[in-house]
Amino acid sequence: xxxxxxxxxxxxxxxxxxxxxxxxxxxxxxxxxxxxxxxxxxxxxxxxxxxxxxxxxxxxxxxxxxxxxxxxxxxxxxxxxxxxxxxxxxxxxxxxxxxxxxxxxxxxxxxxxxxxxxxxxxxxxxxxxxxxxxxxxxxxxxxxxxxxxxxxxxxxxxxxxxxxxxxxxxxxxxxxxxxxxxxxxxxxxxxxxxxxxxxxxxxxxxxxxxxxxxxxxxxxxxxxxxxxxxxxxxxxxxxxxxxxxxxxxxxxxxxxxxxxxxxxxxxxxxxxxxxxxxxxxxxxxxxxxxxxxxxxxxxxxxxxxxxxxxxxxxxxxxxxxxxxxxxxxxxxxxxxxxxxxxx
Numbered sequence: 001x002x003x004x005x006x007x008x009x010x011x012x013x014x015x016x017x018x019x020x021x022x023x024x025x026x027x028x029x030x031x032x033x034x035x036x037x038x039x040x041x042x043x044x045x046x047x048x049x050x051x052x053x054x055x056x057x058x059x060x061x062x063x064x065x066x067x068x069x070x071x072x073x074x075x076x077x078x079x080x081x082x083x084x085x086x087x088x089x090x091x092x093x094x095x096x097x098x099x100x101x102x103x104x105x106x107x108x109x110x111x112x113x114x115x116x117x118x119x120x121x122x123x124x125x126x127x128x129x130x131x132x133x134x135x136x137x138x139x140x141x142x143x144x145x146x147x148x149x150x151x152x153x154x155x156x157x158x159x160x161x162x163x164x165x166x167x168x169x170x171x172x173x174x175x176x177x178x179x180x181x182x183x184x185x186x187x188x189x190x191x192x193x194x195x196x197x198x199x200x201x202x203x204x205x206x207x208x209x210x211x212x213x214x215x216x217x218x219x220x221x222x223x224x225x226x227x228x229x230x231x232x233x234x235x236x237x238x239x240x241x242x243x244x245x246x247x248x249x250x251x252x253x254x255x256x257x258x259x260x261x262x263x264x265x266x267x268x269x270x271x272x273x274x275x276x277x278x279x280x281x282x283x284x285x286x287x288x289x290x291x292x293x294x295x296x297x298x299x300x301x302x303x304x305x306x307x308x309x310x311x312x313x314x315x316x317x318x319x320x321x322x323x324x325x326x327x328x329x330x331x332x333x334x335x336x337x338x339x340x341x342x343x
Contacts (some may be wrong), residue, residue: 001043
């Protein structure tokens with residue numbers, strides 16, 4: 001395994017992070033525990049969760065992912081071996097079952113942190129993230145930005161103050177963002193210069209089919225020393241190549257057809273082109289897709305997810321794959337021809 005440091009922290013994290021959003025829906029508690037133990041054996045020490053997990057968000061399963069992690073901590077006594085990340089849900093109809101008033105106001109932050117700690121059976125969360133912006137902007141596959149009148153007012157300072165209270169109480173260590181834009185990141189960094197906690201990471205979708213954050217956001221990451229934690233590095237499994245002949249049964253895309261982000265005509269065409277590159281160089285498409293992300297200088301840790309140990313093994317093993325300049329150039333040629341087909 002390779003390791004790096006979460007920027008501006010004392011946290012040493014593996015370049016591969018174990019994603020958990022299937023635990024409690026597609027994966028049982030026993031399978032979740034098995035994945036944790038296997039990942040740790042391979043040197044993975046970084047794990048990411050969220051209060052809304054598993055996905056898709058449902059009242060009857062909400063919080064189950066954190067409970068599975070918590071039961072493993074209790075059973076194993078190995079909490080100190082894990083750098084633990086979780087997230088508070090923002091306002092959205094799909095998560096209206098979590099609490100009466102969603103958002104990042106004082107009461108919501110306190111409620112979310114305390115309940116996550118209880119489910120996780122720990123006294124602190126190392127990295128605590130805002131799952132998506134409260135304001136209306138382009139995330140979750142929305143292309144472009146169209147300004148709309150809304151009730152939201154600039155409250156970045158207030159939100160950081162709410163999180164600061166949790167840091168001072170010892171309940172969270174550092175803070176991060178998720179599904180955020182360059183504007184949101186810079187506003188947080190701007191407010192943190194007034195003595196408030198500094199955002200250390202952004203967790204956004206990033207893969208061969210969605211490289212939009214290379215435009216604008218990556219300059220901020222470099223100049224402000226903020227880490228990127230890519231999620232969906234395989235585009236919900238599309239970049240494993242298993243769906244090239246049509247949506248495979250008993251997969252996330254067949255079980256939850258509402259997730260169509262990576263199945264459009266352009267995404268399928270680009271995936272086929274990347275698969276051709278992988279075949280030409282005797283590399284599996286999964287390894288090609290993940291290694292591309294692992295090698296990006298602005299990436300701190302790549303959040304992989306799997307429903308089987310075989311998938312998990314293949315994903316983690318991507319850390320040992322190094323893409324040559326020739327392969328990277330061929331990837332760029334496809335990207336130029338079919339840019340960001342699934343933003």
